[in-house]
Amino acid sequence: MNVVEVMRLPLGVDLSGFVALLRRLEVPHRVVEEGSEQVLWVPPAMAAQVLELYRRYPDGNADVEPVVDAGLPASAPARPPLKEQLRACKVTAGMLLLCMAVVGLTGLGENLSTLSWFTFQDYQVQGDYLYFVPLAQSLGEGQWWRLVSPMLLHFGVLHLAMNGLWYWELGRRIELRQGPWALLALTLVFSLVSNLAQHFIGGPNLFGGLSGVLYGLLGYLWLYQWLAPTPLFSLPRGVLVMMLIWLVICLSGVVGQLGFGQIANAAHVGGLLIGCLTGLLGGLLARRKLSA
Known part of the structure; x- marks a missing residue:
């Protein structure tokens, strides 16, 4: 509720x-x-x-x-009503609208020329190959948005739909309880950490989506609720179990073997870890405030 x-x-x-x-x-x-x-x-x-x-x-x-x-x-x-929820959750709704706009610009990842605007590393297309520009070079040219912009990329309708539904479910809980700036800050931090984790573990490659952010939000809500319970952060037990099971399945490589594409596992794990850490810190601060 x-x-x-x-x-x-x-x-x-x-x-x-x-x-x-x-x-x-x-x-x-x-x-x-x-x-x-x-x-x-x-x-x-x-x-x-x-x-x-x-x-x-x-x-x-x-x-x-x-x-x-x-x-x-x-x-x-x-x-x-949905209209009232949208009005109360501007950051949550705005992030989903941005994702849909980027999907339109990139054609679900098929338009390589516009896709390169949002990837973690810029690249050049030569024939059937992509040659990635070093991240340091892009950052030196002021392209700092690349550190978080991959979260806006999606490579299929199902990919967008599932991530969008989960971001709506998890993000609006935080926005309603802690405000839009808190959700925006958490989203950017989780995106940054999960993208860096995927880059350092997977090397130069195309990846994107809100999944790393979602696992960050999940970890945040999980630990925060454990330490400083609040009604809005209470998730059904099945949600946590299901998402953790899905993480294990992805790590096993089964999803890729079934032809569903490569999974950014490092981004998922990195997002979950930073989410748990921030949830732990936030929950401890809230608990101290309550006992003061």
């Missing part, structure tokens, strides 16, 4: 009556203690109504009618 922070109140404020009212109205909610405050979380689509409800009935009221007086439906959808 997607939730947003509605209000913060001192621990001394008694919310029991209001929480009982929310339960009677079947409003999805969570109350979490953070340091000396208690935080109320509800689905984004219901935030305004819950605030108004608290303004009118801070102590709860057994006579409130679910629809007429409270202005709240008896049962709310788990997710707000």
Whole structure:
């Protein structure tokens, strides 16, 4: 269930009556203690109504009618409308739009002339061969975007669809909880580290996609949630297990042998490791803040 922070109140404020009212109205909610405050979380689509409800009935009221007086439906959808989600997750949506724009420019990797604008290393085409320009030379010419731009490349519709869906699922959790700048910074750092890992392990080659970033986001959410639990970072156990199993399958080489193309395994592992490290640091800082 997607939730947003509605209000913060001192621990001394008694919310029991209001929480009982929310339960009677079947409003999805969570109350979490953070340091000396208690935080109320509800689905984004219901935030305004819950605030108004608290303004009118801070102590709860057994006579409130679910629809007429409270202005709240008896049962709310788990997710707000897509338009509202897009408005609240601008970085997540913007990154996906960038990926689709680059897919259009590069023709899913078929247009070698435009593809070279986004690859980790620039290259020259001579016949059937690609001759890569040393990375140091490109960076010396000011092409610093190459350190992160491969995340925008995708080499098939399925590749784009799967990465896009997972980035939407993982990225918006961070953006809703920690803000757009946090998600943008994490995305760029995870892209940088995963690209460098793939370059140093795999040597000059064509690679791209959001997969390294996705494993970074997964590791970040995993360790952060373990140390400083927060409702938005709670992932179903099956998600973590499935993605780790997929990582092992890719590392085994089975995917390439089945004809699905080469997998940037170093980028996946590098992304997961840096994601776990940042999640560990972020979770420890949040935990210290809560106990201060």
